[in-house]
Amino acid sequence: MGKLISGAEIVFKVLEHHKVEHIFGYPGGAVLPIYDELKNHKTIKHILARHEQGAGHAAEGYARSSGKPGVLLVTSGPGATNAVTALTDAYMDSVPLVCISGQVPTHLIGTDAFQECDTTGITRPCTKHNWLVKDVNDLAKIMDLAFEVATTGRPGPVLVDIPKDIQFKKTNFILKSSNKKKLNGKSSPNGKISSSDLDNVINLMKKSSKPIFYTGGGVINSGPDASKSLRELVSLTGFPITSTLQGLGAYPGDDPLFLGMLGMHGTYEANNSMYSCDLMINIGARFDDRITGKVDEFSPKSKKIHVDIDPSSIGKNIKVDLAVVSDVGSFLKALNKRIKDKHKDFLNSNKQNISKWWKDIDKWRQKKSLSFKNSKEVIKPQYAVQRLYELSKNQDTYITTEVGQHQMWAAQHYKFNKPNRWMTSGGLGTMGYGLPAAVGVQIAHPDKLVIDIAGEASVLMTMQEMSTAVQYKLPIKIFILNNQYMGMVRQWQELLHEKNYSESYTEALPDFVKLAEAYGCVGIQATKPEELDEKINEMINTKEPVIFDCRVDPAENCFPMIPSGKPHNQMLLGPEDEKEEVSDEGKTLV
């Protein structure tokens, strides 16, 4: 008979088994036995956040930039409820997280004990699955299963709620490697991709004269090889490609076949191509409402192929003609092989077929929908992102964002060439995501440049995590496009609510430079376009965390945009465009 070990030790044994190196968390009464055990496990480093939401977003940033699951450790009651935003965020954006929460001792459950809440009840709708461990003999199995559920199929968050007495209780530690219950068939879609599916896809591709690839976060989640295969597929076909917000980086942002991001603030060429195409090949995207707009008028003339690992994503919002339930990486690999084996000359024989289509696209491109009127007096936020890109593109840079106008400008003007370099809250749209996410990214990639492109309103929601960055000497750069407004709220109020800027202006903002100094990091401020480059370089060259207060034009709006309720071919290109007229004059592409 083996040595008896405690529940707390079992938690670490399973973490070690899954090669976890970092956990993000915050201690409290109901998890103290687990925190006590931490000292005995040198390969696991705990990162102390300043708020459980921050710990959660940090774990997300860690997971999304490294491809490994993020691990989060919180206490019962408020510890768990504070983590709910991060869990929901991870659920919406398919980020693998394992959240371990402490719970009051089993005999007190249901008595409204101190720091008790119904954690599994509260987190049931925002996790893939959760468990309340009532018997220490189940703990190892459940912990192991938690990793399995979080990382397989469409990834997502899970939660294991462990009462304090279970953390103390001792038992034999048995972790069978064949312990894996098949999850009732959910861990992976039945692996094989039928050659008839592949041939159907290729046939549709051959018949099409207006094809487009529409790719999403699924390509990133499938791993770096999927991005490689995607690049190969695009070069084998010569088809245009657009990407969702979450898919940026799967295909090089500066490639001529790439039409830019699509959707509400996507490019004119991407959205018009989606509207006019005759074949849409959706790879790992989910027809989100920011993409489709009005569903009845979404891409009315196209045949649609949808490849997704999650069967419930197919046909949920948009009916498709050909559905393939598969990991996108395996699908892309199989499709490329099929094309190379059976249709060697696809690219050349098909060139004529789509040449007119490319001419249409070039016409749309000439609208230069991302252009804006630059200024010599004030910093335009788009200009700031462009300069940031130009000055940081020579190194392997990781970008996180908050949520709002700055997020869209970052998506439009920062070009990504590799997957896992872009961490943004797309599904839930969580203001305050970017700063703690940058903490997690920097933990995973200590020597890389990590920048949070932020708005001043968002970043104040989780500003306390600067203290975490300073503690662990994480040189994250918080690049705030400070317009003193909740910019996207202000924009909607201007366009749709008769300029009634109800509560979207922040009358009292902190002095961000002094705030940086108070946290023990470096503050930089830029107010004029001509000083921007020098200040950005100063930021990049600083070896400590930096808060960069970039004062930008407070009235700038984010264009192009699809006004609500409109189909993709009716975009607003700029402020002059509100009368349905397309005027290019006075705009310059910087």
Next chain:
Amino acid sequence: MAKSKSAYSEPGKLGKPEHHIIVVWVDNEAGVLARVVGLFSGRGYNIESLAVAEVDRKKHISRITIVTSGSPSVIEQIKLQLKKLIPVHKVADFKRNDPNILFKELALFKVVSSKKNREKAQKACKKYNSFVLDKSKNSFVIQVTALRREIDKLIETLSPLGLVSTSRTGAVAMTRGSEIFK
């Protein structure tokens, strides 16, 4: 152009709602019913009735029968979303008017009235496999098994005859013939 006041798109055309019976086989573990019911309420699906009990004591499998209504695409989503839940083994879906499906509800009625009215009430229940479970000098409790709409109708009939209490289950369903759903 007429301006929409929302950052969200307008609703598209809705499909015609259909009544369906969804049968779900689940691991009988803590919270499983909450997961299933929470999925329905969280995503705005309907539950008209629900019946659940363990059907395999060895494997701890419960069978949940849910009567719901929704457009064909909503019904499809319900099935796909249910199948994603970890404790769910399999999901079957039948149209309510499918002739190959048997389904039944059970109801208990308590009738307190004169002898004459009680006799009338008993007669009304007769064709629905009725059993009198309890009798006193001015009341009885009767059990019937029938379709939902038949029970609805029976309640109307019994009301003037002294119906004082009604208790009914959700529908349970099974296919006809020797086939079973895999």
